[in-house]
Amino acid sequence: MKINNIAKATALVVGILMSASSWATIIDGYDEIKASGNITSGDPFVSAWLQDEGYGDLSVSYKVDYDKVGGSEKHWTDMGGGIWSLKLDTAFDYFIVKFGKGKKDTNDSHYLYKNVEDLYKATININDFPHVANFNIGKISHFIGLNGDTPKTDVPEPATLVLMGLGLVGMGAAARRKKA
Numbered sequence: 001m002k003i004n005n006i007a008k009a010t011a012l013v014v015g016i017l018m019s020a021s022s023w024a025t026i027i028d029g030y031d032e033i034k035a036s037g038n039i040t041s042g043d044p045f046v047s048a049w050l051q052d053e054g055y056g057d058l059s060v061s062y063k064v065d066y067d068k069v070g071g072s073e074k075h076w077t078d079m080g081g082g083i084w085s086l087k088l089d090t091a092f093d094y095f096i097v098k099f100g101k102g103k104k105d106t107n108d109s110h111y112l113y114k115n116v117e118d119l120y121k122a123t124i125n126i127n128d129f130p131h132v133a134n135f136n137i138g139k140i141s142h143f144i145g146l147n148g149d150t151p152k153t154d155v156p157e158p159a160t161l162v163l164m165g166l167g168l169v170g171m172g173a174a175a176r177r178k179k180a
Contacts, residue, residue, distance in 0.1 A: 030083055030123040031115050036108040062145035072140040082126045084137055091119035092145035100141025
């Protein structure tokens with residue numbers, strides 16, 4: 001009987017710890033940089049760069065030149081702590097942020113992101129761009145939304161796996177009690 005209680009307590013503690021870590025990811029998350037490069041502007045150069053980086057199946061679905069729409073600072077929202085977010089009308093699997101102002105010529109101009117949380121929101125961390133002098137969100141000159149046939153794998157949340165495991169343990173314990 002004591003071993004059974006110890007197993008239950010251990011499962012409960014593991015479940016709490018795993019679910020807490022998944023919540024931290026959701027709260028503190030921002031999209032993930034997959035590649036960066038200092039490339040010439042223009043769709044053919046962007047496509048060639050994506051091909052070289054192993055993302056040739058992605059295609060440009062949406063493009064904004066912020067110089068033509070009043071500047072990027074009017075579109076991005078400061079979430080605090082260096083995190084900036086852009087609300088999207090269309091879901092994108094990947095997106096590119098391009099710097100055109102204040103970039104040092106020896107550093108990367110284009111950053112490819114995988115949209116990992118909300119596909120209707122692009123979220124970046126400005127601390128990923130230490131090479132941009134006196135960074136402010138206005139130094140982003142272009143946003144490019146990308147979609148393609150990139151394979152997607154659904155990975156269950158840790159908390160879901162723990163709940164399923166606890167349910168199986170509970171069912172096993174109930175069946176064992178009925179036998180005894």
